[in-house]
Amino acid sequence: MSGQGRRLTGGDLAGDPLTVARSLLGCHLVAGPVALRLTEVEAYWGVDDPGSHGYRGMTPRTEVMFGPAGRLYVYRSYGVHWCANIVCGAKGECAAVLLRAGEVVAGYGVVEQRRPGVRRRDLARGPGRLTRALGIVGEDDGAAVVGRGAPFVLRAPAEPVAAERIRTGPRVGVSGPGGDGERYPWRYWLADEPSVSPYRPGRPRVRRG
DNA sequence: GGAGCGATTATT
DNA sequence: ATAATCGCTCCC
Numbered sequence: 001m002s003g004q005g006r007r008l009t010g011g012d013l014a015g016d017p018l019t020v021a022r023s024l025l026g027c028h029l030v031a032g033p034v035a036l037r038l039t040e041v042e043a044y045w046g047v048d049d050p051g052s053h054g055y056r057g058m059t060p061r062t063e064v065m066f067g068p069a070g071r072l073y074v075y076r077s078y079g080v081h082w083c084a085n086i087v088c089g090a091k092g093e094c095a096a097v098l099l100r101a102g103e104v105v106a107g108y109g110v111v112e113q114r115r116p117g118v119r120r121r122d123l124a125r126g127p128g129r130l131t132r133a134l135g136i137v138g139e140d141d142g143a144a145v146v147g148r149g150a151p152f153v154l155r156a157p158a159e160p161v162a163a164e165r166i167r168t169g170p171r172v173g174v175s176g177p178g179g180d181g182e183r184y185p186w187r188y189w190l191a192d193e194p195s196v197s198p199y200r201p202g203r204p205r206v207r208r209g
Numbered sequence: 210g211g212a213g214c215g216a217t218t219a220t221t
Numbered sequence: 222a223t224a225a226t227c228g229c230t231c232c233c
Contacts, residue, residue, distance in 0.1 A: 042216070051216070053229095061229060078217050079226030085216090098216055128217050173216055202216090 004028060005156035010146045012156075013069035013088040017043035017095040020069075020088040021188045022166055024097055026157040029145070031134040033110050036102030036124050037157075040189040040196045042171045044085070044096050051171055051178020051186075054094035065096050070146035074131070074138055081128030084136050086145060086154075100127050100172065100187070103195045121194040165191050175202030 008027065013020055021043040028035045044052040044065075053062045053075065064073045065087055073085040073096050089095025102124040104111050111123050111133045124133040131137070144150035167189050170181030178184055179202040189196045 044216075053216075059229070075216080076226090076228065078215060079228075081217055083216065100216085126217070171216070175215085178216090200217090 005158045008146055008154040008156060010068065010070040013086065013146065014090060015088065017045045017088050017097050018186060021097045021186070024086065025166060025188060025190050026161040028105060028155040029099070029102065029134065030106070030153040030155065031136065032107070034107030034134055035105050036130065036134060037105045038099060038102045039193040040101035040187070042098040042100055042188070043186040044098060045186070047094050049178060049184070050176055051174040051184060052094065058094070062094070064142050065094050066092060070144055072136070072140055072143045072145060072152065074136060074141040076138065077128060082131040082137055083127040084131050084140070098127060099130055101125050101195050101197045102130055103193065104133060125195050126197040161190065167191050169199065172197065172200055173202050
């Protein structure tokens with residue numbers, strides 16, 4: 001069982017996103033009545049990361065990624081879905097961890113109302129579904145997940161996640177060099193978790209048949 | 210000023 | 222396999 005541990009602080013998120021990503025696995029993210037146990041995340045690190053929205057510098061959209069650790073970076077995906085990151089690293093550095101999947105551990109009734117008819121394991125399986133389960137929308141861009149009065153709360157697992165249970169691989173859906181699992185094996189997930197989203201390679205630029 | 214393109218998901 | 226759908230980026 002994964003009970004609730006202590007609240008995470010900004011200091012817990014100030015490290016590099018690879019380290020932070022691993023440490024977020026098994027943590028509970030609380031949004032009002034709903035809580036998810038995080039089972040799958042991805043790291044995006046630096047303006048040299050070709051898979052990152054911060055590639056080649058800051059824009060109005062990605063400004064939050066360059067800010068202090070402990071806030072949400074929320075963006076619209078494919079014009080349809082919201083996806084949420086936890087900003088980490090030092091202020092001025094472009095670093096964030098994308099929340100890809102989780103297991104509902106509280107507020108199941110609320111989530112079920114938000115997603116009628118969806119199988120329990122699929123409720124937060126994938127980044128777009130995860131935000132819907134938590135009720136995260138574009139207005140939450142920049143919202144805090146640490147500190148007093150933060151609208152979201154992160155809690156560490158009561159017992160640390162065993163390192164042997166953590167798997168790594170290429171990031172999902174990232175096309176081009178950023179999707180190269182040799183250079184960027186920056187997806188992290190917990191072994192044997194039904195809520196982990198299926199891997200899909202990034203779509204190639206041209207498709208002919 | 211506008212075309213092109215996604216860190217995706219639900220449906221065919 | 223592919224439509225849905227829109228803000229950001231980059232190129233005229």
